[in-house]
Amino acid sequence: xxxxxxxxxxxxxxxxxxxxxxxxxxxxxxxxxxxxxxxxxxxxxxxxxxxxxxxxxxxxxxxxxxxxxxxxxxxxxxxxxxxxxxxxxxxxxxxxxxxxxxxxxxx
Amino acid sequence: xxxxxxxxxxxxxxxxxxxxxxxxxxxxxxxxxxxxxxxxxxxxxxxxxxxxxxxxxxxxxxxxxxxxxxxxxxxxxxxxxxxxxxxxxxxxxxxxxxxxxxxxxxxxxxxxxxxxxxxx
Numbered sequence: 001x002x003x004x005x006x007x008x009x010x011x012x013x014x015x016x017x018x019x020x021x022x023x024x025x026x027x028x029x030x031x032x033x034x035x036x037x038x039x040x041x042x043x044x045x046x047x048x049x050x051x052x053x054x055x056x057x058x059x060x061x062x063x064x065x066x067x068x069x070x071x072x073x074x075x076x077x078x079x080x081x082x083x084x085x086x087x088x089x090x091x092x093x094x095x096x097x098x099x100x101x102x103x104x105x106x107x
Numbered sequence: 108x109x110x111x112x113x114x115x116x117x118x119x120x121x122x123x124x125x126x127x128x129x130x131x132x133x134x135x136x137x138x139x140x141x142x143x144x145x146x147x148x149x150x151x152x153x154x155x156x157x158x159x160x161x162x163x164x165x166x167x168x169x170x171x172x173x174x175x176x177x178x179x180x181x182x183x184x185x186x187x188x189x190x191x192x193x194x195x196x197x198x199x200x201x202x203x204x205x206x207x208x209x210x211x212x213x214x215x216x217x218x219x220x221x222x223x224x225x226x227x
Contacts, residue, residue: 001171034213036152043204043220044144044152049213056215087152091212095170096142096154 006099012107017078021102023071023088032092035073039084109133111205116221129188129205137183140208143190145201195225
């Protein structure tokens, strides 16, 4: 199975800050990586697919890069509605696997 | 409206069975692979299983933690996805989400989830 490791597991940031979350796959997954945002009590929301493609309706302050084993999600200027937990997920091979999540909290 | 609506969750004893349903609307259900993803209380997301589509002769794929106990199926005439859960364990307690796989292979649409609680 491909293990997905996210870091950090949590971070505190202020509105307007630039935030970067990393995700590492235990083996190469090409660009078969998605990022999701989840708020408490809500379903996940798709942000990024194919490692760097912005999902429909996702604000342009979200961006992502990476290929192979190392990936990053960046929020260029953190907004109040961005405080949430973020997950990466590989869809290169079965079983599909998620990272452990990064909780972005208000500083 | 494009949406997925899960139902069928509830309280069940260890060793028991439960069948979840996911009703799809607003899109051509038969075109898409469909998945179940779960989230235990206070924990992260875990993929459970996938139903492929008619074009691929409907094979299903499962996480090791549920293989042999859970069965994913679909009825394209009813635009519905199902998850039959047998031999339930306390560790299966979670919110179960239905998710649509897009043409780009990622989960582009999620339901609101249904809570399954396994407890005596």
